[in-house]
Amino acid sequence: MSSTTTFALLANGTSLPWAELPVWPAAAFVHATAAELQRGARLCAWFGVPDANGTILVAVLAFDSDNTLAAGRSEPISGGYPALTLMHSQAHLFEREVWEQHGITPSGHPWLKPVRRTTGEAPVNGEFFRVNGPEIHEVAVGPVHAGIIEPGHFRFQCAGEEVLFLEIALGYQHRGVEEALMGGPHRATMSQLETVAGDTTVAHATAHATVQEALAGGEAPLRAQWLRAVALELERLANHTGDLGALANDVAFLPASAACGKIRGDFLNLTALICGNRFGRGLSRPGGCRHDLEPARLVQMQTRLNSALAEVEQAVGWFWDAASVRTRFENVGTVFAGQASEMGLVGPAARACGIVRDVRFDHPAGWHRFAQAPVAVWPGGDVFARARVRALEIQRSGTYLREQLAMPPEGELFTAPEPPAADTLAVALVEGWRGEVCHVALTDSLGKYRRYKIVDPSFHNWSGLALALRGTAISDFPICNKSFNLSYCGFDL
Amino acid sequence: MWLPQLVVRLALWLLLAPLLPGLINRVKAWVAGRRGPPVGQLYYDLAKLWRKEVVWSTLASPAFIVGPAVAWVAVVGAALLLPLGPAGAEWSFRGDVLLLLYLLALARFATAWAALETGSAFEGMGAAREVSYAVLAEAALITAVVSLSLQTSSVSLTTMLAPTAGAGAVLLAAGLFTVLLAENCRVPFDDPNTHLELTMVHEVMILDHSGPPLAVILHGAAVKLLLFSVLLVQAVVPLDQFSRGVAVAVLAGGVLSVTLGVGLVESFLARLAFRRVPLLLTTAFLLCLFALLVAWKGGVQ
Numbered sequence: 001m002s003s004t005t006t007f008a009l010l011a012n013g014t015s016l017p018w019a020e021l022p023v024w025p026a027a028a029f030v031h032a033t034a035a036e037l038q039r040g041a042r043l044c045a046w047f048g049v050p051d052a053n054g055t056i057l058v059a060v061l062a063f064d065s066d067n068t069l070a071a072g073r074s075e076p077i078s079g080g081y082p083a084l085t086l087m088h089s090q091a092h093l094f095e096r097e098v099w100e101q102h103g104i105t106p107s108g109h110p111w112l113k114p115v116r117r118t119t120g121e122a123p124v125n126g127e128f129f130r131v132n133g134p135e136i137h138e139v140a141v142g143p144v145h146a147g148i149i150e151p152g153h154f155r156f157q158c159a160g161e162e163v164l165f166l167e168i169a170l171g172y173q174h175r176g177v178e179e180a181l182m183g184g185p186h187r188a189t190m191s192q193l194e195t196v197a198g199d200t201t202v203a204h205a206t207a208h209a210t211v212q213e214a215l216a217g218g219e220a221p222l223r224a225q226w227l228r229a230v231a232l233e234l235e236r237l238a239n240h241t242g243d244l245g246a247l248a249n250d251v252a253f254l255p256a257s258a259a260c261g262k263i264r265g266d267f268l269n270l271t272a273l274i275c276g277n278r279f280g281r282g283l284s285r286p287g288g289c290r291h292d293l294e295p296a297r298l299v300q301m302q303t304r305l306n307s308a309l310a311e312v313e314q315a316v317g318w319f320w321d322a323a324s325v326r327t328r329f330e331n332v333g334t335v336f337a338g339q340a341s342e343m344g345l346v347g348p349a350a351r352a353c354g355i356v357r358d359v360r361f362d363h364p365a366g367w368h369r370f371a372q373a374p375v376a377v378w379p380g381g382d383v384f385a386r387a388r389v390r391a392l393e394i395q396r397s398g399t400y401l402r403e404q405l406a407m408p409p410e411g412e413l414f415t416a417p418e419p420p421a422a423d424t425l426a427v428a429l430v431e432g433w434r435g436e437v438c439h440v441a442l443t444d445s446l447g448k449y450r451r452y453k454i455v456d457p458s459f460h461n462w463s464g465l466a467l468a469l470r471g472t473a474i475s476d477f478p479i480c481n482k483s484f485n486l487s488y489c490g491f492d493l
Numbered sequence: 494m495w496l497p498q499l500v501v502r503l504a505l506w507l508l509l510a511p512l513l514p515g516l517i518n519r520v521k522a523w524v525a526g527r528r529g530p531p532v533g534q535l536y537y538d539l540a541k542l543w544r545k546e547v548v549w550s551t552l553a554s555p556a557f558i559v560g561p562a563v564a565w566v567a568v569v570g571a572a573l574l575l576p577l578g579p580a581g582a583e584w585s586f587r588g589d590v591l592l593l594l595y596l597l598a599l600a601r602f603a604t605a606w607a608a609l610e611t612g613s614a615f616e617g618m619g620a621a622r623e624v625s626y627a628v629l630a631e632a633a634l635i636t637a638v639v640s641l642s643l644q645t646s647s648v649s650l651t652t653m654l655a656p657t658a659g660a661g662a663v664l665l666a667a668g669l670f671t672v673l674l675a676e677n678c679r680v681p682f683d684d685p686n687t688h689l690e691l692t693m694v695h696e697v698m699i700l701d702h703s704g705p706p707l708a709v710i711l712h713g714a715a716v717k718l719l720l721f722s723v724l725l726v727q728a729v730v731p732l733d734q735f736s737r738g739v740a741v742a743v744l745a746g747g748v749l750s751v752t753l754g755v756g757l758v759e760s761f762l763a764r765l766a767f768r769r770v771p772l773l774l775t776t777a778f779l780l781c782l783f784a785l786l787v788a789w790k791g792g793v794q
Contacts, residue, residue: 139614146688252684253763258525324763475767478689
């Protein structure tokens, strides 16, 4: 279907001159985007670029089944434009974000309020959706939570134990990552991007490095691409294992909880074996990697990986064998497949609704062009399905890692990249453990960043959590939340 | 003569009770392969809390403090009504079992009242959950009491608990153990270790309590756990068939096994979803009901 699109096509991890992006007047641009979404495209990013005459809207779309991306833009807009959200609800947060960042109003947007920055005292972000009725009560949770987690505010409208509606207000950790990147890349840029979401360091670092390499018109040496793919899977293993343990803890199932917490550490230590940092900081740089996995440590990696994988298989086995655990997860927090595609969910949250959506498979870039892992899908959309997808991905990432570690490519690890091209748009998607990490960079006439857009998978998926809670018991919120385990800082930027 | 006896008995209840949660945590830690907190952790916690200040919500009436105090006195009073094997009860009279049931209900009322005083959405939810489950747990407990009463044709705890529960002992044991788990907010009904306020039952009711009132609540909960363990062991094991020394040892051993049992349940079972809790409590009620039938019809031979 992408063959007939009027948008400019580009592959994941490549760039396109800004002048080659098709341009529409505002309303026509919204309709063109809506038409592509109607035909099965997915909105990866929707953002504004400040211009002398207003704000230019840019849409980056993914045609998953055609394995291609597409981009287009509007003429400069000042004031307002017809909201895309009215036709496609997956745009609702994007349009609120653009309104907040650039002050152009999506007219007709049904719930226009700030996404991150607040105008008064917290927790504000405008009015909350309210359900009225004599039996309705409102429960407000956060931004300070009982556990050691990040800050976010959750407003439940309940009838007894049943949640009718959940609204999530985030933004407490907004620190201006995108603003800081303007005019970059600076010396601090790589460090800032590695900490967009600390548990997704490898994915964000890989995405940024890929964007930089695409702007320079090249790519990293094969060995670096291989090492990045290895680190990405290690990150997935550590986080999925930790989350399965956290899910077990939330239903007070101690054996799996204790074991998974320990094994998560083992996987993190494997990342540390590569680069000295348990979260993979300092591994990737534009142009390649800074740390190699020489043969002696490679052997050590394989041995330790095998024992950790054997342990996690056993611990996750306890989990599925316990009927008391399965009953807790089944038919709780269901997101229907229709809702998931309408809201543009990504990652395990989408795959748990039976949707085959995985950047490594749909839009392979880097090492994934040569070696692919099968996509782990499970139908159902409930907590059980999300846990199941995580468990399947642990198996598949394990197999993938074993295969890749057995045949490392030879050669250089780093080649200094060329300076970034001027007036160019580059897009990189990376399948982080939570889902699609999207980085879009646009350079100015000097090759500096005119705009750098980051879309963390959490940006798509928080709406999924809100939907999962409808009709669910409020006491099941923690396991629903943990089954998504979304990032606050990745959303807040 | 009665005063020193009362002091000794009271000391026994008050000082031994905090040991039970410590033992449970030890069992859980052992199963999970952790070292776990010391057995006496609750003693340290109580000592620490006792020295702390009270943070008092400006919205709360004095019931916020009175509630925990009333609950503690009620539970300790109930404990004194309970016979301790050959030592008998501190006070024993016709119908004391009814007073025991009412004291436990009073304790629950006082805790829920104190929770509602804060006006917090969480605590209101916790109180609502606590009293809804209590309806079912109390039904099971009352049925168990009726079956014991029918068997012994008595309404005084000392006589009711002395002989064996007969053929229904196993049914009664299973039913009362489930009630014990529910009444003391243990897994699978509640998770005493959770930090997730939305899933709590008992813990969320006391979220806003601090300092000495919190210490009183925690200590009262420990006494309640000991009370239910002692009740369970005596309802099932015919202690009067042993000599004094053996009976005391059997009672202590029984309480210890119940405690370890709670620890093992918590180690191997996940928590129930709230909507399934009534199912399990109804099962406990049915178990006690069958024990009642056995006590009623089983005697006619």
